[in-house]
Amino acid sequence: MILLQLVSDGLQLGAVYALFSSGLTLIWGMMNVMNFAHGQFVMLAMYVAFFCFTLLKVGPAFFVPLAAVGLFGFGVVVYLLLVRHVMRGPMLAQIISTFGLALVLQYSALWAFSANFVSLPTTLVGGVYDLGGVRLSAARLLAGATAIALTAGMHLLLTRTDLGSRMLAVSEDRVAAALVGIRPDPMQALAWGLGAAATGVAGGLIALFFYVSPDVGNSFTLLAFVTVCLGGFGSVPGALLAGLVIGVVESFSAYWLGPATKDVVVYGLFVALLWVRPQGMFGRA
């Protein structure tokens, strides 16, 4: 029974990781821009959820779409005002500028919302299902289902639609894409917007069962990068699977070897896998 609970906890946690990473897959995996402010995007979405609930008394059906729309706009703005310009510079400029953006967002949140931890009431999506002794949290199930839906949607968009092909073309070769008549700027702005919107959905849902604070993004950021890396750059389903694998590995290693050593196991496996398959599980070499 403990075993089943561990597997289900691991999968639920993994789904959260996958959800958290979904926006990053698009921006990093597809557009080749390292967005170190990813965790802070999620943090902003979590605050959108929190303030919608406390000020407007509305539930996730309202604030999750709102966070998605809000973050979409924010992503486009970040691309147009910041990323577009630094992309002309060396890779290091991208890294440092998004890292700077991360700090600006985090400390602005600290200034505006104070350092206090806040939380949505556990009753908002508070159901717990008991399947023969294995307990599943409704909020996490919702997060998991959304992660799968988002992944599927993004995968279809990129592989089955004309728009997706054009976005991929731009990420592959900006100049060549321009030569065949695709304007790169709107495509990349759209990719940033969509990536940020996915992040908005993730933040809105994670706020249902996690605490919210200005530095909450940091807890997940590294894991999001590891998830995308492990899944294989540019592979949307790969990131989902990687999230689930990491969740289950964490859950088991924390239970058997102790919570303090679980990171050793997770990152150890990560390094080992990259040694065998540097392109990640589903990435193309």
Place this chain on the structure above:
Amino acid sequence: MSISRRGVLAWPALAVLPALSKHAMAAETVRIGYIEALTGNAAAAGQSIKQAAELAVEIINTPHPDLAPLTLAGTAGLPNLGGAQVALTWADNQGSPAVAASDALRLITQDHVIAMCGAYQSSCTLTSSAVAERYGIPYLAGESAAANLTERGYKWFFRTTPYGPDFAKLYLDFLADVAKGGLATGRIAVVHENTDYGTSVADSMVSTAASRGIKIAQRIAYNANGTDVSPQVLELKKGNPDVIIFISYTSDSILYLKTMKTLDYRPPIVIGDDSGFSDPSFIKAVGPIAQGALNRSAFVPGKPDSITYKINALFKKRTGRDMDDTTARSMQGLFVLCDAINRAGSTKPEAIREALVKTDLPASQLLIGYKGVKFNAQGQNILAYSLMIQLQGESYVPVWPADQASAKLELPFKGWT
């Protein structure tokens, strides 16, 4: 002789002059460095401590006769230094021991502080006080509870707060008393975050229990920055202890309560060792599902005419929140340090250190429930004291020992309804 109007006005003004000039001459500001986690994971606690310390400075720098007999409340500034004003220089350690050490260095060498306070997280106190020791600057820790801090044989380190062994003793005394009422308390689980604070308080717990012939049934160490605590809760559920003692910071305490609810696990007795459980945001975030959680505190607002009540009112006016144990302990630490500087009558570190060694404050001059402040050779306050409080509704109320309780102890742990 004609008396002009100007002349009449001038005479009293002249009489005041010597007092004024003396004040102006001695108005050397006493600069104290304060190292705290103002950003990062412990920022909520760090920011409250900052607000408390700023209130303490205001009480010291301006006369508050209504707060007498609290030390330095009645006068303006430090009387033995000609009414010198106290000023704090803040350094943000971001919750990182390495940053705390460089903060200390900067405060001493660049800002020339004459004494230091800090730093909520024991791991940060450990590194920053080592720097102060090297430079011979008095360091007063008002909040850090790790036992090893006062076991280093330091000459410049003083701690007013009760520490690990005090808490272990308090919990075991309390549990022994509860056991008399018929509730089993023999199997104790200790769940602690794995930096200096959690590890050393857990160590004190294990050794103090062992000295009474009690074996700690489960001990679980974890990383407070983690994203998930389900495996730990499952392990506890399987071990099924009578009592769980959490030695945790805020974010992890919140996750524990949320996860316990999801996994439907209600241990009979839950004790949170201050820190996370005392953070006002803990009550806001998970108060409704943490009903009956026990905690320790040296601060109880008390009756409307008490010092504690009045200070709490001042704090609430500034921040909109009540004081908690952590803010009160940090504030008390700063008062003790300023009292020593005043008694030293000097800003020389050696004189302040000597005054600190001689500190002997009675309970009546404190804002917190210690039995007094008096340091042993290691710099530990031997009169530090706490009582047990319980989360009932939206606030903690004192429940043990019986003679100081204002509400009835409610067991077993109710959690949520």
